[in-house]
Amino acid sequence: MSSLSYAAPTSVNEAVGILAGAQGLAKIMSGGTDLLVQLRSGRTKPDIIVDTKKIPGIMGIKEVDGGFVIGAATPCSVIGEHAGMNAAYPGVVEASGLIGSTQVQGRCSLAGNLCNASPAADSVPAMIAARATAIVVGPGGQRAVPVEQIVTGPGRTSLAKGEFILEFHLPKPAPRSSDAYLRFIPRTEMDIAVVGAGVSLTLDASGVITDARVALGAVAPTQVLVPEGAKALIGSKLDDAALAKLDAAARAVCNPISDKRGTIDFRIKIAGVLARRAAAIAYKRAGG
Amino acid sequence: MSKIHVTTTINGEPAEFLTEPQMSLLDILRDEMHLTGSKEGCGSGDCGACSVIMDGRVVCSCLVLGVEAEGKDITTIEGIATGEDLHPVQRKFLEHAALQCGFCTPGLIVATKALLDRNPDPTETEARYWLAGNLCRCTGYDKIIRAVMDAAAEMRGA
Numbered sequence A: 001m002s003s004l005s006y007a008a009p010t011s012v013n014e015a016v017g018i019l020a021g022a023q024g025l026a027k028i029m030s031g032g033t034d035l036l037v038q039l040r041s042g043r044t045k046p047d048i049i050v051d052t053k054k055i056p057g058i059m060g061i062k063e064v065d066g067g068f069v070i071g072a073a074t075p076c077s078v079i080g081e082h083a084g085m086n087a088a089y090p091g092v093v094e095a096s097g098l099i100g101s102t103q104v105q106g107r108c109s110l111a112g113n114l115c116n117a118s119p120a121a122d123s124v125p126a127m128i129a130a131r132a133t134a135i136v137v138g139p140g141g142q143r144a145v146p147v148e149q150i151v152t153g154p155g156r157t158s159l160a161k162g163e164f165i166l167e168f169h170l171p172k173p174a175p176r177s178s179d180a181y182l183r184f185i186p187r188t189e190m191d192i193a194v195v196g197a198g199v200s201l202t203l204d205a206s207g208v209i210t211d212a213r214v215a216l217g218a219v220a221p222t223q224v225l226v227p228e229g230a231k232a233l234i235g236s237k238l239d240d241a242a243l244a245k246l247d248a249a250a251r252a253v254c255n256p257i258s259d260k261r262g263t264i265d266f267r268i269k270i271a272g273v274l275a276r277r278a279a280a281i282a283y284k285r286a287g288g
Numbered sequence B: 001m002s003k004i005h006v007t008t009t010i011n012g013e014p015a016e017f018l019t020e021p022q023m024s025l026l027d028i029l030r031d032e033m034h035l036t037g038s039k040e041g042c043g044s045g046d047c048g049a050c051s052v053i054m055d056g057r058v059v060c061s062c063l064v065l066g067v068e069a070e071g072k073d074i075t076t077i078e079g080i081a082t083g084e085d086l087h088p089v090q091r092k093f094l095e096h097a098a099l100q101c102g103f104c105t106p107g108l109i110v111a112t113k114a115l116l117d118r119n120p121d122p123t124e125t126e127a128r129y130w131l132a133g134n135l136c137r138c139t140g141y142d143k144i145i146r147a148v149m150d151a152a153a154e155m156r157g158a
Helices: A012-021 A035-041 A076-080 A083-088 A090-096 A110-115 A123-129 A227-233 A240-253 A264-285 B025-032 B088-095 B105-118 B124-133 B142-155
Strands: A005-007 A026-029 A048-051 A061-064 A067-071 A133-138 A141-146 A151-153 A164-170 A177-184 A195-203 A209-217 B004-010 B013-019 B051-054 B057-060 B073-075
Touching: A012 A026, A012 A048, A012 A133, A012 A164, A026 A035, A061 A083, A067 A083, A076 A090, A076 A110, A083 A090, A090 A123, A090 A177, A090 A195, A090 A264, A110 A123, A110 A164, A123 A177, A123 A195, A123 A209, A177 A264, A195 A264, A209 A227, A209 A240, A209 A264, A227 A240, A240 A264, B013 B025, B025 B051, B051 B105, B057 B105, B088 B105, B088 B142, B105 B124, B105 B142, B124 B142
Parallel strands: A005 A048, A026 A048, B004 B073
Antiparallel strands: A061 A067, A067 A164, A133 A141, A133 A164, A177 A195, A195 A209, B004 B013, B051 B057, B051 B073
8 A cells, every 4th residue: 555656647648658657556546436445445456546537528528519528537416417418318317316425426427437347336327228438548549439348247347458438428319319217226315226227218209219228237247238128119109018028128138146235036027127117217208 | 655745725725735645635634634523434435424525516535535635625624614603504503403422513514514505495305315425323314404404594594
């Protein structure tokens, strides 16, 4: 611990250079609400902490061509206060708003929630459902990666050594589209998802679903897309038959563990229930 | 290990200190600045006893590195009163006896001030959710919420 050093680079190039030259374990810090807990508990013993928050563009939200560019280290409280995000992506807003307390909200970020790589991370199923793309920077330059390709297992990501996320892109929402995120916890606040479900829907003028994305959290080693669930919804007006197919498709992709928060059977059942309920909320928000 | 020099603003006054990279802002406030009002309950961001306002947002100072205070504006419990005059939130906590052991109280008062600065007329539900990250093992929260709602009413001139 006494050998720990700290850097707060003020450009992507500087950050990449520091990470490339780092001896030992380098940890990227955004809000630090996971990293500093792990540091104190001894679960991680970095040699250097690279604080990204002074890199231009990594804090704050921009509306670009009708879509959104969210700086990777933007505190979730800032996302929750953004009128454009609330209107266009209420599911992403409600999911990111569930991470921790008011105090944690003032620091925690989408990049941190994603790269901490917990299967239960609340913002991740919502971002996947919303087709969020992570802009990854590193020694090889810049690449755009769908969010569902970042986490590879508990605590593990596909980011190469020296890479980090600069920003997230959310596409311009189609007319009559919206999203929703629900999680189950055994209390009302301040807990970790037993199951989470994100759904994004687009409707036509008559209320028929023309596009859908369904993603689940805390039911497998990584967040999982439910393509069969999306297929079941497309072409429907969210009737009971479509919802039953969605429920079955959601249960079918689950590969959960039993732990103190819930058993395998409970998680599988709840995945179907939450997928249906989140779809109903997204449908209503989209104007259906 | 060379220490890092940090220049910041604490309770409206310019401040500077030397920190090691792993030291938290809470460590700095308590051990270097001798502002011991902010408490360490859990040290992992769960209890809120170390709450401070940093650039207008309430945060757990145990989950902020001291070095991150560079250029920031920080308000601790010591900066809430005006001289000898208690802030209305502090007065209402006393009037409603919204504390017993008092360990959580600085964090609750700081978090409540941050709430009322942002939302002068919160519903009870909003106040309870806002303060969900401030744990109290004595009061059962009811008196705290009564103090918060009463302080809000007084500050609105109701």
